[in-house]
Amino acid sequence: MATILLTGANGKVSSEAIRGLQGQGHRLIGLVRDPAKAKGLEALGVELKVGDLEKLRTVEALFEGIDVAWLLTAPGPTAPLQESNALWAARRAGAKHLVRLSAVGAAHDAPTLNSRLHALSDTELMGSGIPFTILKPHFFMQNLLMSARTVAEQGVMHSALGDAKVPMIDVRDVGAVAAKVLAAPAAHAGKTYTLTGAPVTMTQVASAVGEAVGKPVKYMPVPVAGVVESIAKMGGDDYQQVSMRDYFTAYARGWMADPTSTVKDITGRDPRSIAEFARDFAGAFGKK
Numbered sequence: 001m002a003t004i005l006l007t008g009a010n011g012k013v014s015s016e017a018i019r020g021l022q023g024q025g026h027r028l029i030g031l032v033r034d035p036a037k038a039k040g041l042e043a044l045g046v047e048l049k050v051g052d053l054e055k056l057r058t059v060e061a062l063f064e065g066i067d068v069a070w071l072l073t074a075p076g077p078t079a080p081l082q083e084s085n086a087l088w089a090a091r092r093a094g095a096k097h098l099v100r101l102s103a104v105g106a107a108h109d110a111p112t113l114n115s116r117l118h119a120l121s122d123t124e125l126m127g128s129g130i131p132f133t134i135l136k137p138h139f140f141m142q143n144l145l146m147s148a149r150t151v152a153e154q155g156v157m158h159s160a161l162g163d164a165k166v167p168m169i170d171v172r173d174v175g176a177v178a179a180k181v182l183a184a185p186a187a188h189a190g191k192t193y194t195l196t197g198a199p200v201t202m203t204q205v206a207s208a209v210g211e212a213v214g215k216p217v218k219y220m221p222v223p224v225a226g227v228v229e230s231i232a233k234m235g236g237d238d239y240q241q242v243s244m245r246d247y248f249t250a251y252a253r254g255w256m257a258d259p260t261s262t263v264k265d266i267t268g269r270d271p272r273s274i275a276e277f278a279r280d281f282a283g284a285f286g287k288k
């Protein structure tokens with residue numbers, strides 16, 4: 001049984017990875033910034049360590065005694081700094097395997113800012129000499145919950161994805177793959193996996209959500225500039241505005257549209273469909 005450190009422990013993907021690792025006898029350690037926000041993790045038997053990846057001194061000792069670590073950073077301009085800090089601490093402590101959450105299409109010449117920053121961290125990890133695995137998930141279905149209010153109040157979903165087919169993935173499937181890799185990392189050493197669901201258009205998404213909530217839901221396309229404006233109005237910073245502008249522009253043009261079989265290859269079951277996601281989150285979309 002391994003001692004596994006998970007960063008971003010109370011975030012969406014990491015908490016699903018923790019769920020997938022339950023009951024196997026591993027010692028799980030979660031990095032959090034604020035333990036008050038992590039009561040649910042303690043209930044799952046996760047030991048908490050407090051630190052901030054932006055502050056090297058708070059994470060220098062984090063990797064001592066760790067066999068495998070899960071590296072996840074929130075999107076933002078300091079993500080490469082945070083990853084570099086974690087990698088340095090892991091290297092000094094002699095971590096045996098690192099599993100990193102990157103993003104679909106991460107590359108130095110990718111058309112999206114967030115993907116280029118992920119590429120910096122992927123490249124640093126690949127050159128570290130530490131055995132690694134990199135997961136590159138596609139657009140999270142859970143992003144669609146941004147439309148929960150308009151679905152509930154007006155029966156509409158706005159998006160700048162146009163008519164593009166996007167192989168969105170449920171975060172629960174990303175977590176399930178992460179758990180499998182963290183539990184048996186040697187089999188995945190040196191591998192980079194792109195994780196997707198089946199491709200869907202926003203018209204199909206709206207139809208699945210409508211079916212799940214029991215009323216018609218209409219997809220209303222909006223220009224990318226409209227999305228950026230909404231993010232700005234909600235207080236989104238420059239990084240968030242540029243990131244979303246880049247992602248919607250690229251996806252609407254068909255960037256990274258091909259699905260992969262990786263979720264099934266690693267977990268043994270098909271990724272969740274958009275219909276399954278919509279049914280499971282129907283309450284969040286306003287189903288009475």
Ligand SMILES: NC(=O)c1ccc[n+]([C@@H]2O[C@H](COP(=O)([O-])OP(=O)(O)OC[C@H]3O[C@@H](n4cnc5c(N)ncnc54)[C@H](OP(=O)(O)O)[C@@H]3O)[C@@H](O)[C@H]2O)c1
Binds near residue numbers: 008011032102104
């Ligand atoms: N959304 C998508 O469609 C998509 C697709 C592919 C890849 N991704 C990638 O997925 C990652 C985000 O995953 P997620 O959605 O699970 O994130 P999330 O739910 O926003 O959680 C982020 C976690 O990181 C922690 N965190 C933030 N800043 C930190 C710091 N300075 N030091 C230590 N911990 C810190 C947060 O802790 P607090 O609770 O203390 O804030 C939180 O637990 C990003 O790398 C993104 O690029 C996203």
